[in-house]
Amino acid sequence: MVDLFEKLKMEAGPLAKYSHLPDDYFFFPKLEGEVGPRMHFMGREVLNWSLNNYLGLANHPEVRKADTEATERYGLANPMGARMMSGNSVMHLEFEKQLADFVKKEDAMLLNYGYQGVVSIIDALVDRKDIIVYDAESHACIIDGVRLHIGKRFVFPHNNMENFEKQLQRATKLAEETGGGILVITEGVFGMSGDMGNLKEIVELKKKYNFRLLVDDAHGFGTMGKTGAGAGEEQGVQDQIDLYFSTFAKSMASIGAFVAGQKHILKYLRYSTRSQIFAKSLPLPLVVGGMKRLELLRTKPELKENLWKIVHALQGGLRDRGFYIGPTTSPVTPVLFKGGVGEAANMAMDLRENFHIFCSVIIYPVVPKDVIIFRIIPTAAHTMEDVEETLTAFSELKHKLDEGFYRKEELVSVTKGM
Numbered sequence: 001m002v003d004l005f006e007k008l009k010m011e012a013g014p015l016a017k018y019s020h021l022p023d024d025y026f027f028f029p030k031l032e033g034e035v036g037p038r039m040h041f042m043g044r045e046v047l048n049w050s051l052n053n054y055l056g057l058a059n060h061p062e063v064r065k066a067d068t069e070a071t072e073r074y075g076l077a078n079p080m081g082a083r084m085m086s087g088n089s090v091m092h093l094e095f096e097k098q099l100a101d102f103v104k105k106e107d108a109m110l111l112n113y114g115y116q117g118v119v120s121i122i123d124a125l126v127d128r129k130d131i132i133v134y135d136a137e138s139h140a141c142i143i144d145g146v147r148l149h150i151g152k153r154f155v156f157p158h159n160n161m162e163n164f165e166k167q168l169q170r171a172t173k174l175a176e177e178t179g180g181g182i183l184v185i186t187e188g189v190f191g192m193s194g195d196m197g198n199l200k201e202i203v204e205l206k207k208k209y210n211f212r213l214l215v216d217d218a219h220g221f222g223t224m225g226k227t228g229a230g231a232g233e234e235q236g237v238q239d240q241i242d243l244y245f246s247t248f249a250k251s252m253a254s255i256g257a258f259v260a261g262q263k264h265i266l267k268y269l270r271y272s273t274r275s276q277i278f279a280k281s282l283p284l285p286l287v288v289g290g291m292k293r294l295e296l297l298r299t300k301p302e303l304k305e306n307l308w309k310i311v312h313a314l315q316g317g318l319r320d321r322g323f324y325i326g327p328t329t330s331p332v333t334p335v336l337f338k339g340g341v342g343e344a345a346n347m348a349m350d351l352r353e354n355f356h357i358f359c360s361v362i363i364y365p366v367v368p369k370d371v372i373i374f375r376i377i378p379t380a381a382h383t384m385e386d387v388e389e390t391l392t393a394f395s396e397l398k399h400k401l402d403e404g405f406y407r408k409e410e411l412v413s414v415t416k417g418m
Contacts, residue, residue: 024042029041029358031358036051037386039358041352047356047389047390049358049359049378051377052250052253053253053377053381054251054379055297055304055307055380056303056379056380056381057252058253059381063292066289066291067288067292070284070287070288070289074283074288076285080281081281082280082281084271087280091287095291095294096109096110096258098294099294102297103229103260105244105260106262106266107261107263107266109260109269109276111256111258111259111276111282112255112275112276112279112280113247113256113257113275114218116141116275116279117141117257118139118145118216118245119141119144120273120274121243121245123145123148123274124268124269124274125183127151128150128178129178129179130178130181131151131154131174131181132154132182132184133171133183133184133211134146134184134186135155135187135197136156137193138186139191142185152174154167161198161202164202165205168182168205172209181212182209183211183213183214184212186215187219188218188220188230188231188246189218189219189332190332191218192373194325195326195327195328199213199215199241200236203237203240212242213240213242214243214245215231215241215245216246217245218245218250219332220232221246221251222251222252222297225238242261245258245259246258248290252290254290255286256286303380310380310384310386310387311333314378314387314391315328318335318394321398322398323336333375334373334376335375336371336372337401338371339371340370343406344363347361347372347374347397347401347406350406351397355396355397357390357393359374359377360374362374362375376390
């Protein structure tokens with residue numbers, strides 16, 4: 001037997017083994033200043049490609065005004081209590097109606113946070129008799145929700161429809177034995193690779209198999225589809241998504257989330273989603289501010305147009321220069337390199353210190369050991385000059401990597417004395 005805390009030291013998580021590195025640089029970095037393409041990191045201005053602010057709403061003057069006025073009027077405490085008890089309001093209900101209309105669903109429910117919302121929705125939908133079938137590259141919130149499921153679950157390789165159908169066959173056979181149902185979970189846009197879930201092919205299989213579909217479209221809401229209603233609209237199958245989920249933390253540049261679907265299912269979720277039943281209601285300034293953001297999504301298509309102008313220039317420029325950015329069909333732009341953790345650290349440091357560009361670097365265990373990903377998130381607030389500056393920097397980065405420059409120094413020497 002060991003002391004619980006001593007065990008935690010011995011069995012640190014996969015990322016915790018890098019915790020000896022300087023705080024606030026590689027992990028938990030501090031970006032300061034007004035949210036936008038130019039911010040400050042370690043006391044210097046950097047070109048920032050690491051903001052989930054797709055439509056540039058974080059500092060939009062109408063958004064700032066709405067947030068400020070709502071905070072002055074209501075304060076952050078209002079309403080007090082959970083929605084079911086004392087935390088409901090006319091504005092919560094109105095926001096839900098607007099969200100449902102926007103994503104073309106009968107009803108919607110507000111959630112305090114996207115992560116806990118997904119976990120709790122999955123928990124509410126399935127019991128021990130039910131079977132979950134999900135994409136292997138689903139976000140951590142989906143994985144955690146699936147882990148809580150006390151019934152059976154089957155995973156299929158990312159967007160592999162042949163294997164997906166095999167898992168459906170297994171799930172169907174088991175459901176017939178248990179008397180349960182089947183929940184399929186995937187994403188509208190996958191936040192790491194940038195490609196869309198094969199929603200059209202998935203819903204086509206509803207003709208052969210009896211299942212319900214939950215789609216997490218955190219990165220698709222506001223960026224994909226003719227009106228910005230998401231990946232389902234983009235693929236022409238929005239009406240066949242049973243439960244549509246998105247967070248406000250991406251295109252809406254705020255806090256909170258929602259799930260939308262048929263009225264009777266949403267009524268069930270209101271009485272069953274534990275993360276909402278036992279949590280304080282979303283504060284009114286976030287509700288009012290959310291409605292202003294949704295209004296801008298609806299009435300200012302130029303926001304999405306500006307985003308895609310930057311996306312096309314950046315992704316096209318990277319491809320023209322020989323970079324591999326994977327199968328992305330969304331604004332998410334992963335730039336893939338071959339190399340280890342030491343090279344990744346050196347490259348990230350070079351990019352930040354010498355080129356003054358900040359973007360997220362992703363290493364093992366999130367990706368295989370010999371893969372390095374720099375994930376760039378374009379926004380409507382970026383400029384063509386930002387794109388050109390970044391393309392030049394990444395070309396130099398690639399040249400130095402190919403020449404073996406980043407293997408010359410050990411990781412410890414790079415970070416020493418910081």
